[in-house]
Amino acid sequence: MYHSADKAKTTRMNALRDRAQICTRCGLWESRTNAVVGSGCLDAEIVLVGEAPGRTEDESGLPFVGRAGKLLDDILGKAGLSRDDVFIMNVVKCRPPNNRRPKKGEVDACERFIAEQLDIIRPRVVAPMGNSSISYFFEKHGLGKAVVGDVHGGEYEIEGGWGVFKLVPLYHPAAAIYNRRLVEELERDMKRLAGLEGP
16 A cells, blocks of 8 residues: 555554544545545655545545546656655545545545645655645645646645645546546646656
8 A cells, every 4th residue: 555664654654544444524434435545655755636535446445546547657657657656645535425526624624634644754746636636735825726727737835844845736637537638738747747856
Protein backbone atom coordinates (compact mmCIF):
# COMPACT_ATOMS: atom_id res chain seq x y z
CA MET A 1 0.00 0.00 0.00
CA TYR A 2 2.74 2.47 0.95
CA HIS A 3 6.43 2.43 1.73
CA SER A 4 9.03 4.56 3.49
CA ALA A 5 12.59 4.40 4.70
CA ASP A 6 11.29 5.92 7.94
CA LYS A 7 9.52 3.40 10.19
CA ALA A 8 7.94 6.20 12.22
CA LYS A 9 6.12 7.46 9.10
CA THR A 10 4.78 3.99 8.36
CA THR A 11 3.63 3.57 11.96
CA ARG A 12 1.81 6.92 11.87
CA MET A 13 0.12 6.18 8.53
CA ASN A 14 -0.95 2.72 9.73
CA ALA A 15 -2.51 4.29 12.82
CA LEU A 16 -4.29 6.87 10.64
CA ARG A 17 -5.58 4.10 8.35
CA ASP A 18 -6.95 2.20 11.36
CA ARG A 19 -8.78 5.32 12.59
CA ALA A 20 -10.19 5.99 9.11
CA GLN A 21 -11.60 2.44 8.95
CA ILE A 22 -13.79 3.10 11.99
CA CYS A 23 -14.50 6.81 11.40
CA THR A 24 -18.17 7.87 11.65
CA ARG A 25 -17.72 11.67 11.33
CA CYS A 26 -19.98 11.82 8.25
CA GLY A 27 -22.63 9.56 6.72
CA LEU A 28 -20.33 7.97 4.13
CA TRP A 29 -19.20 5.33 6.63
CA GLU A 30 -22.61 3.65 6.44
CA SER A 31 -22.04 2.24 2.96
CA ARG A 32 -18.25 1.86 2.82
CA THR A 33 -16.47 -1.45 2.40
CA ASN A 34 -13.04 0.09 2.96
CA ALA A 35 -11.77 3.53 3.85
CA VAL A 36 -9.22 4.36 1.15
CA VAL A 37 -6.36 6.18 2.84
CA GLY A 38 -3.89 6.22 -0.04
CA SER A 39 -0.87 4.49 -1.50
CA GLY A 40 2.66 5.19 -2.63
CA CYS A 41 5.81 6.60 -1.13
CA LEU A 42 5.62 8.24 2.30
CA ASP A 43 8.88 10.04 1.46
CA ALA A 44 7.46 11.40 -1.82
CA GLU A 45 8.09 14.97 -2.91
CA ILE A 46 4.80 14.93 -4.84
CA VAL A 47 1.35 14.13 -3.42
CA LEU A 48 -1.59 13.75 -5.84
CA VAL A 49 -4.98 14.36 -4.22
CA GLY A 50 -8.14 13.18 -5.99
CA GLU A 51 -11.76 13.65 -4.95
CA ALA A 52 -13.16 10.36 -3.60
CA PRO A 53 -12.90 6.60 -3.98
CA GLY A 54 -15.09 4.89 -6.58
CA ARG A 55 -16.58 1.41 -6.40
CA THR A 56 -13.36 -0.41 -7.37
CA GLU A 57 -11.39 1.62 -4.84
CA ASP A 58 -13.97 0.96 -2.11
CA GLU A 59 -13.70 -2.77 -2.78
CA SER A 60 -9.89 -2.89 -2.94
CA GLY A 61 -9.02 -0.24 -0.35
CA LEU A 62 -6.59 1.35 -2.86
CA PRO A 63 -6.89 4.69 -4.70
CA PHE A 64 -7.16 5.06 -8.47
CA VAL A 65 -7.36 1.40 -9.47
CA GLY A 66 -10.19 1.73 -12.01
CA ARG A 67 -10.19 3.31 -15.48
CA ALA A 68 -9.09 6.71 -14.16
CA GLY A 69 -6.23 5.00 -12.34
CA LYS A 70 -5.03 3.31 -15.52
CA LEU A 71 -5.01 6.67 -17.31
CA LEU A 72 -3.21 8.26 -14.35
CA ASP A 73 -0.51 5.55 -14.52
CA ASP A 74 -0.02 6.26 -18.24
CA ILE A 75 0.23 10.02 -17.65
CA LEU A 76 2.66 9.55 -14.75
CA GLY A 77 4.80 7.31 -16.97
CA LYS A 78 4.92 9.94 -19.74
CA ALA A 79 6.16 12.43 -17.13
CA GLY A 80 8.89 10.02 -16.02
CA LEU A 81 7.12 9.13 -12.76
CA SER A 82 5.46 6.04 -11.30
CA ARG A 83 3.25 5.29 -8.33
CA ASP A 84 6.39 4.38 -6.39
CA ASP A 85 7.62 7.97 -6.76
CA VAL A 86 4.49 9.74 -5.51
CA PHE A 87 1.77 9.39 -2.90
CA ILE A 88 -1.84 9.23 -4.11
CA MET A 89 -4.87 9.95 -1.92
CA ASN A 90 -8.32 11.58 -2.00
CA VAL A 91 -9.89 14.40 -0.02
CA VAL A 92 -12.53 11.98 1.28
CA LYS A 93 -11.62 8.47 2.31
CA CYS A 94 -15.01 6.78 1.79
CA ARG A 95 -17.00 6.35 -1.42
CA PRO A 96 -19.96 8.71 -1.92
CA PRO A 97 -23.16 6.95 -3.13
CA ASN A 98 -23.30 6.44 -6.91
CA ASN A 99 -19.84 8.02 -7.20
CA ARG A 100 -21.30 11.50 -6.77
CA ARG A 101 -19.00 14.40 -5.97
CA PRO A 102 -18.23 14.68 -2.23
CA LYS A 103 -20.16 17.32 -0.31
CA LYS A 104 -18.37 20.08 1.59
CA GLY A 105 -19.39 18.62 4.96
CA GLU A 106 -17.90 15.27 3.97
CA VAL A 107 -14.63 16.90 2.93
CA ASP A 108 -14.61 18.88 6.20
CA ALA A 109 -15.09 15.64 8.14
CA CYS A 110 -11.97 14.20 6.47
CA GLU A 111 -9.87 17.34 6.91
CA ARG A 112 -7.99 16.01 9.94
CA PHE A 113 -6.92 12.96 7.91
CA ILE A 114 -5.76 15.14 4.99
CA ALA A 115 -3.75 17.42 7.27
CA GLU A 116 -2.15 14.53 9.14
CA GLN A 117 -1.23 12.68 5.95
CA LEU A 118 0.49 15.75 4.53
CA ASP A 119 2.31 16.25 7.83
CA ILE A 120 3.56 12.65 7.70
CA ILE A 121 4.74 12.89 4.08
CA ARG A 122 5.86 16.56 4.06
CA PRO A 123 5.83 16.94 0.28
CA ARG A 124 7.36 19.76 -1.78
CA VAL A 125 4.44 19.65 -4.22
CA VAL A 126 0.72 18.95 -3.68
CA ALA A 127 -1.39 18.43 -6.80
CA PRO A 128 -5.16 18.52 -6.19
CA MET A 129 -7.00 16.79 -9.06
CA GLY A 130 -10.55 17.87 -9.85
CA ASN A 131 -12.81 20.63 -8.56
CA SER A 132 -13.60 19.15 -5.11
CA SER A 133 -9.94 18.73 -4.22
CA ILE A 134 -8.92 22.06 -5.75
CA SER A 135 -11.73 23.88 -3.92
CA TYR A 136 -10.65 22.37 -0.60
CA PHE A 137 -7.03 23.50 -0.93
CA PHE A 138 -7.84 26.93 -2.37
CA GLU A 139 -10.36 27.73 0.37
CA LYS A 140 -8.14 26.35 3.14
CA HIS A 141 -5.21 28.50 2.05
CA GLY A 142 -7.16 31.69 1.33
CA LEU A 143 -6.86 31.54 -2.46
CA GLY A 144 -10.59 32.03 -2.99
CA LYS A 145 -12.85 30.06 -5.30
CA ALA A 146 -11.34 28.16 -8.21
CA VAL A 147 -12.46 26.17 -11.23
CA VAL A 148 -10.06 23.60 -12.64
CA GLY A 149 -10.30 24.97 -16.19
CA ASP A 150 -8.99 28.35 -14.98
CA VAL A 151 -6.23 27.23 -12.59
CA HIS A 152 -4.89 23.88 -13.87
CA GLY A 153 -1.14 23.81 -14.27
CA GLY A 154 -0.70 26.97 -12.20
CA GLU A 155 1.78 27.12 -9.35
CA TYR A 156 0.89 28.55 -5.94
CA GLU A 157 3.32 28.82 -3.05
CA ILE A 158 1.72 27.71 0.22
CA GLU A 159 2.92 27.65 3.81
CA GLY A 160 2.39 24.22 5.37
CA GLY A 161 3.03 23.12 8.92
CA TRP A 162 6.30 21.55 7.73
CA GLY A 163 7.40 24.43 5.48
CA VAL A 164 6.62 25.93 2.09
CA PHE A 165 5.17 23.72 -0.65
CA LYS A 166 3.85 24.31 -4.15
CA LEU A 167 0.17 23.74 -4.94
CA VAL A 168 -0.30 22.71 -8.59
CA PRO A 169 -3.95 22.03 -9.60
CA LEU A 170 -4.62 19.36 -12.23
CA TYR A 171 -7.58 18.02 -14.15
CA HIS A 172 -8.95 14.80 -12.67
CA PRO A 173 -8.06 11.77 -14.82
CA ALA A 174 -11.74 10.76 -14.88
CA ALA A 175 -12.56 14.03 -16.65
CA ALA A 176 -10.00 13.16 -19.31
CA ILE A 177 -11.69 9.79 -19.90
CA TYR A 178 -14.92 11.57 -20.85
CA ASN A 179 -13.26 14.50 -22.62
CA ARG A 180 -10.22 13.22 -24.50
CA ARG A 181 -8.96 16.69 -25.35
CA LEU A 182 -8.06 17.06 -21.66
CA VAL A 183 -5.55 14.20 -21.88
CA GLU A 184 -2.96 16.43 -23.57
CA GLU A 185 -3.55 19.17 -20.99
CA LEU A 186 -3.12 16.69 -18.15
CA GLU A 187 0.01 15.20 -19.71
CA ARG A 188 1.53 18.67 -20.14
CA ASP A 189 0.67 19.71 -16.58
CA MET A 190 2.04 16.44 -15.16
CA LYS A 191 5.35 16.88 -16.99
CA ARG A 192 5.62 20.38 -15.56
CA LEU A 193 4.78 19.01 -12.13
CA ALA A 194 7.50 16.34 -12.43
CA GLY A 195 10.02 19.10 -13.17
CA LEU A 196 9.22 20.78 -9.84
CA GLU A 197 10.53 17.91 -7.73
CA GLY A 198 14.11 17.58 -6.62
CA PRO A 199 16.43 19.86 -4.63
